[in-house]
Amino acid sequence: MDITEFQKRGKEMVDYIADYFKQLEKRPVYPDVEPGYLRPLIPDSAPQEPENFEDVLKDFERIIMPGVTHWHSPYFFAYFPTVGSFPALLADILSGGIGCLSFSWAASPACTELETVMLDWLGKMLNLPEEFLAGRDGEGGGVIQGSASEATLVTLLAARTKMIRRVQSENPELTEADVMSRLVAYASDQAHSSVEKAGSIGGVKIKTIPSNDKFAVCGSALKKVLHEDRAAGLIPFFFCATLGTTPCCSFDRLLELGPICNKENIWMHVDAAYAGSAFICPEFRYLLNGVEFADSFNFNPHKWLLINAECSALWVKKRSDLTSAFKVDPLYLQHCHQESGLVTDYRHWQIPLTRRFRSLKMWFVFRMYGIKGLQEHIRKASNQLNEALLKSINEARKIHLVPCHLREKFVLRFAICSRTVESVHVQFAWKHISKLATDLLKEC
Amino acid sequence: MDITEFQKRGKEMVDYIADYFKQLEKRPVYPDVEPGYLRPLIPDSAPQEPENFEDVLKDFERIIMPGVTHWHSPYFFAYFPTVGSFPALLADILSGGIGCLSFSWAASPACTELETVMLDWLGKMLNLPEEFLAGRDGEGGGVIQGSASEATLVTLLAARTKMIRRVQSENPELTEADVMSRLVAYASDQAHSSVEKAGSIGGVKIKTIPSNDKFAVCGSALKKVLHEDRAAGLIPFFFCATLGTTPCCSFDRLLELGPICNKENIWMHVDAAYAGSAFICPEFRYLLNGVEFADSFNFNPHKWLLINAECSALWVKKRSDLTSAFKVDPLYLQHCHQESGLVTDYRHWQIPLTRRFRSLKMWFVFRMYGIKGLQEHIRKASNQLNEALLKSINEARKIHLVPCHLREKFVLRFAICSRTVESVHVQFAWKHISKLATDLLKEC
């Protein structure tokens, strides 16, 4: 495929996507396929000779589309939102086109510098404390991670390294393994599964703190566990607070928890993966109060802020906490500016080395929506129901939901996901659910 | 931006990218900017009101482009290749457009199933042993990771969990921390820095094995270290072999190392991050001999196989080794097919939860190049030189290189990176380097 053909095909692709969005409401939101449906439809191995683009695109519609769950359908209320927008899509096309990587400043200076500034812009939209911003010579700053799971993992690892060093400096006789075996991290019993995963990757104990009747962790609950654990010889080092829990969007009480963590030298990380976008609206900002006590804060613009996956924003107050946890520096990745203190090498802030130019889509979206446009997008709705109902809802394939457990209760999560959803779709969904519930009650 | 405007702008974007590729040879490969160049050029915070697309694109050319390192320029010989191609770009546009995620089968069945089949296709191209393929009911299979760093990390973690369980089942009195403190992983002194990083994340010791005069680890070197470490009470559990080391593309001796690892119950992971693509050519396949002894094998199609970043292919012989290391399973991510044994939930194979539809670009590239087209792409060139020379080369900004250390020697790595590079560019670069070297010698 030469440049001229790319130009032709690229435009056809743009038309295809535009058409997809026009027809989206008519496609069944959840596919009607059984596991293993795809393998019999495609050859056992790659073709020897090149095939042409038309055939591939035809097969996409014939083989792939019937197996796609339409996350952007206005009838999609499952999991969490994964909101994209046209400006973000355009930026992603451009980023793919120029295809530069940004693991160090020198690998592509613009990628790194735009990222730092965009995270400052976004931090200001959220009214994050100054200390989280990179500014011209701050100690803090932001980075784009691929996912909230990675953000939790890297902060837990940074906290682990910091605590091991602290304990060892006071107790030089202890080995790293001695300290590791006593470390313990905490999160709400409502926290996302990625916190447990981060603990297991990092090889440290994770304990859950019981949440209250509002499904929130309060200061006294944390204090109680800390007290017991210290008495048992454990070393608390990390607390992951959740703002907007996955099951029911409850909020841990940062204002009570923060001072405790600060006093006890526990790294407080705040996971606001899906709720975080709301904080750009002044009327929701109070929900973030207490973030001033946190060491790190994360949320996913790819969940609710109109930016395509993958884009998870993480800020830390001390960037050296991250970089000193990870720094491995072979000559082939070094460059003459790296010790100047002026540049950021994002490879020291994350797990992967390779990273695409992701800040471009932030820039496009922030500029083409403006803060006002983003706030308008946030100001929209939510709902719930039981097990058989969920089954009948999902079998009817008009809308799609996933459930969760709140204590012993099986709850249907109704998440407003799609950029294209309007109140008419929510009303349709509500009528549809009510009808199925009524049918179900008649059968009983 | 509505659908109609997206359609218009999307096509302009395609033209912009086509133009970029046409002019690429004329753009200086390495940017002439100092750290901090960007911040003064853009506002301190996001605009309140929406801006229009033309202004954003104009600013892209004015502010971003001068700071971009052109990874696809035919004069780019630094780091490693990050090869994209037009078919991959088209697939990425499509994947961004439909924007579905694939952390579980149910999240979007087509994403998961295409990924499994594409990794089988690619495995067959490499002539990987049958056990690495998923087939219809195999125990093995492949997954797309974001980067080789993540592939090394997840396999190290899987090996860690496996060894902890084994040791504890034989020695029930030992705690997990007891075992962890004795675990030791190995890699060549030439291995990529990501191996050290994986060890540090996983909280286990990493030791380097001295490579021989060909910069390769041979069996006797590994045996010697294992012998010493066992005598000291350590528990060897993971060896990362490198095929194609970053500094000079040397190959560890799999055929000697594999049987030792198998006999000693050590997980052998093979990192062929950039060299791996070559194995699709029968004349290079012998370099992969011994992979039959490995537990896992990884290489980056985004380095040399015409697939845009991020796309790192990882295969394991026993998928349960990965999934049992990571499985955390809250209700909101469960679905009725998951225990059927028929479906793959890729979230259990990786660090992030969120993942884009990445197999689409494999499918497009494999089909539109065909195996023959991909083999032709691989069949192209390599070279070297010293410190002052490197400086003068990079200051001249005609071509771009990065150095490495081979033992005490400072070596210039000349990597043929770009999809657009032809032998005329290599010849130009060679003449250019020769001239600068001659100038330098005259000055001495």
Ligand SMILES: Cc1ncc(COP(=O)(O)O)c(C=O)c1O
């Ligand atoms: C509160 C919370 N934290 C973390 C995550 C994980 O997000 P990611 O997929 O970006 O890892 C989620 C996802 O739903 C979430 O709701």
Ligand SMILES: Cc1ncc(COP(=O)(O)O)c(C=O)c1O
């Ligand atoms: C041998 C080797 N392994 C691993 C890596 C890391 O690759 P990634 O950027 O995909 O993490 C590289 C990158 O150059 C490499 O050369």
